[in-house]
Amino acid sequence: MIRYPNGKTFQPNKTVSSKKSQKQSPSYSNRGMTLEDDLNETNKYYLANQIAVIHKKPTPVQIVNVHYPKRSAAVIKEAYFKQSSTTDYNGIYKGRYIDFEAKETKNKTAFPLQNFHEHQIEHMKQVAAQGGICFVIISAFDKVYFLEADKLFVFWERKEKNGRKSIRKDELEDASFPISLGYSPRIDYISIIEQLYFSQETVD
Amino acid sequence: MIRYPNGKTFQPNKTVSSKKSQKQSPSYSNRGMTLEDDLNETNKYYLANQIAVIHKKPTPVQIVNVHYPKRSAAVIKEAYFKQSSTTDYNGIYKGRYIDFEAKETKNKTAFPLQNFHEHQIEHMKQVAAQGGICFVIISAFDKVYFLEADKLFVFWERKEKNGRKSIRKDELEDASFPISLGYSPRIDYISIIEQLYFSQETVD
Numbered sequence: 001m002i003r004y005p006n007g008k009t010f011q012p013n014k015t016v017s018s019k020k021s022q023k024q025s026p027s028y029s030n031r032g033m034t035l036e037d038d039l040n041e042t043n044k045y046y047l048a049n050q051i052a053v054i055h056k057k058p059t060p061v062q063i064v065n066v067h068y069p070k071r072s073a074a075v076i077k078e079a080y081f082k083q084s085s086t087t088d089y090n091g092i093y094k095g096r097y098i099d100f101e102a103k104e105t106k107n108k109t110a111f112p113l114q115n116f117h118e119h120q121i122e123h124m125k126q127v128a129a130q131g132g133i134c135f136v137i138i139s140a141f142d143k144v145y146f147l148e149a150d151k152l153f154v155f156w157e158r159k160e161k162n163g164r165k166s167i168r169k170d171e172l173e174d175a176s177f178p179i180s181l182g183y184s185p186r187i188d189y190i191s192i193i194e195q196l197y198f199s200q201e202t203v204d
Numbered sequence: 205m206i207r208y209p210n211g212k213t214f215q216p217n218k219t220v221s222s223k224k225s226q227k228q229s230p231s232y233s234n235r236g237m238t239l240e241d242d243l244n245e246t247n248k249y250y251l252a253n254q255i256a257v258i259h260k261k262p263t264p265v266q267i268v269n270v271h272y273p274k275r276s277a278a279v280i281k282e283a284y285f286k287q288s289s290t291t292d293y294n295g296i297y298k299g300r301y302i303d304f305e306a307k308e309t310k311n312k313t314a315f316p317l318q319n320f321h322e323h324q325i326e327h328m329k330q331v332a333a334q335g336g337i338c339f340v341i342i343s344a345f346d347k348v349y350f351l352e353a354d355k356l357f358v359f360w361e362r363k364e365k366n367g368r369k370s371i372r373k374d375e376l377e378d379a380s381f382p383i384s385l386g387y388s389p390r391i392d393y394i395s396i397i398e399q400l401y402f403s404q405e406t407v408d
Contacts, residue, residue: 053330055290060262061280076265076283086259090294092303095335097296126257131299 035104035139038186039089045185052190054091054098060084086123087134093190094198097132099124100189104139110166111140113159121156124149133197137179137189141169145176146192239308239343242390243293249389256394258295258302264288290327291338297394298402301336303328304393308343314370315344317363325360328353337401341383341393345373349380350396 039056046052065078087101101124103115116136127134127149134149155167155175167175177192243260250256269282291305305328307319320340331338331353338353359371359379371379381396 047330050330050333053327053334053336058262058264058286058288059267061265061267061283063263063265073284076280076285079265079280079283080277081280082262084262092301092331092334092336095301097299097301099296123257126251126254127296129254130257130296132257132296 035102035137035144035187038181039102039137042185042187042189043089043091046190052091052093052098054089054093056089057084057086083117083119085119087120093133093193096197097127097130098193099127099132099134100136102137102139107166108141110164110168111138111172112166113156114165116152116156121153125153133193135189137187138172138176140172144179144181144187145172146179146189147172147176148196151175239306239341239348239391242385243306243341246389246391246393247293247295250394256295256297256302258293258297260293261288261290287321287323289323291324297337297397300401301331301334302397303331303336303338304340306341306343311370312345314368314372315342315376316370317360318369320356320360325357329357337397339393341391342376342380344376348383348385348391349376350383350393351376351380352400355379 036056043052043054043056046054060082061076061079062082063076063079065076067075067077069075087099089102090097090099092098101116101120103111105111105115124134136147136149136152138145138147155164155171159165177196179187179189179192182188240260247256247258247260250258264286265280266284266286267280267282268284269280271279271281273279291303293306294301294303296302305320305324307315309315309319328338340351340353340356342349342351359368359375363369381400383391383393383396386392
């Protein structure tokens with residue numbers, strides 16, 4: 001149990017997943033914080049505590065027109081969103097290169113693979129080939145999952161061979177590791193990495 | 205000597221640095237290509253040849269206003285440039301985390317440290333503490349230099365203690381490694397990393 005400094009107990013946002021009686025189970029998107037917000041807070045925590053240096057890459061933008069008004073900052077007047085050729089997050093933990101993508105779905109039975117585009121999968125394969133620690137963080141079914149890239153590739157190949165276009169809930173549960181949600185850090189994905197790549201213990 | 209497929213010899217852009225008789229020595233900026241262009245080409249080469257996976261991060265932009273016209277792409281109508289909290293380039297080489305910044309100067313006698321901002325130095329220190337391979341690529345005095353972050357920190361501390369606000373040409377020559385410029389890859393910084401961190405040989 002986690003307690004705030006004032007002694008009150010902290011109620012993790014996501015432990016409600018077992019309360020199946022609730023009609024509107026609180027998904028990630030309707031509790032006010034996004035997965036991205038929580039990951040940014042988590043990464044700030046890792047940075048401040050010298051645990052890891054992980055940043056989200058800026059949104060890629062094609063800048064077309066910039067105005068330079070006198071005595072004030074340049075204003076971008078026309079720009080367009082570009083598709084990223086990589087994943088959104090990367091950095092370093094204990095000397096190892098870390099690379100991941102984060103995705104959410106509101107779908108209640110499966111995670112649709114259309115959440116990824118070909119470029120991102122290609123990038124993840126390149127990173128894996130260089131020996132990087134590569135994975136995806138998936139927020140789905142009121143939980144957060146850590147899915148290694150190698151496992152994702154298997155589902156992706158199935159789709160490419162005209163198979164299912166999604167990962168079924170039970171498949172995801174089997175292939176991934178659950179990330180426990182907490183107060184600080186909120187989404188402690190480094191603890192999974194520590195167990196998987198740096199510790200002798202097995203993760204079940 | 206490098207030859208194009210048609211047999212013509214390739215004239216590297218930067219071997220003119222010894223021709224001191226030239227009045228206008230061709231600096232990086234007035235030969236049409238920028239250091240950024242050359243690094244992007246270099247990184248493409250590394251990626252295509254499965255040598256390393258290194259990308260430039262997108263320019264950070266604060267988006268204020270977006271229009272969503274019917275039947276066409278979203279248009280960013282107001283946005284501002286943000287200061288980056290990290291370096292511009294990162295990625296992976298043989299499992300190791302790579303992180304660097306690239307800077308140019310037209311100054312003929314010294315490299316001004318104002319080319320870096322505090323955030324970037326702070327980021328490089330965090331990366332170095334995690335065991336990353338961290339450095340800067342400096343285009344100055346008609347050459348390209350590979351300067352390890354640890355060496356940069358020494359010059360930065362001197363500035364912080366009210367010392368010189370720049371790195372003198374001879375200091376840079378002493379502290380760094382020259383990167384030979386070629387056709388493909390254009391700026392082969394990975395060969396320096398290979399010698400410094402992966403090979404038994406000493407780089408002189």
